[in-house]
Amino acid sequence: MKRSSDTRLTPRRAGMIDRRSAIGISGAVLAICNFTPWTISPSRSEEQGVKTMNQYAANNKTIGEAVGGGGLLVVAQWEAKEGQADKVAAILDSFLPEAQKDPGAKLFLIGRNKDNPAQFLFYELFRDEAALKAHQESGYFKTYIAGQALPLLAKRERAQYALL
Structure with a gap:
């Protein structure tokens, strides 16, 4: 009897990714890109201090609770101008706690690339399109993001992505 050499896995639904897979893939992408979604620091050095995002958590939701019910996922990448990365990090340090308290934000993470501190990654999950619009029209957004x-x-x- 001859054994089959075809060891391919067949997906449950071709072309579809479930929520758990999307979260896992996002984590893997962050790791591959060498972003640190759990911390943001004004500089690369530990001596100047690393602030953990847990300090700013508006609540104690799990990732599963945050993504429950879907939402609008916004992924953004920034690169600071030469010599401006630490200023951007300081602005984001003030902005982040406000963004995480936003009632329409289900999840709000900012990461800074460990190898290139001029690069920042935003991973934002909003309740819906209206919540994103309210976030962008908020005073803290206009002050920290648009203004500074x-x-x-x-x-x-x-x-922008719709959760599956």
Whole structure:
């Protein structure tokens, strides 16, 4: 009897990714890109202090609770202009606790690339399109992001996704 050499796994639904897989893939992408979603620090050195995002958690939701019921996922990548990365990090340090308290934000994480501290990654989950719009029209967004951070950026990319 001849054994089959075809060891491919067949997905449950071709072309579809479930929520658990999406979260796992996101974690893997963050790890591969060498981003640290759990911390943001004004500089690469430990001596100047690393602030953990847990300090700013508005609540104690699990990832599963946060993604429950779907939502609008926004992923953004920033790159600071030459010599501006620490200023951007300081602005984000003030912005992050406000963003995490936003009632329409189900999950809000910011990471800084460990190998290139001028690069930042945002992983934001909003209740819906209206919640994202309210976030962008908030006073803290206009002050920290539009008013202070955006002029310091060389690059800003954003994409929106609907959770499956």
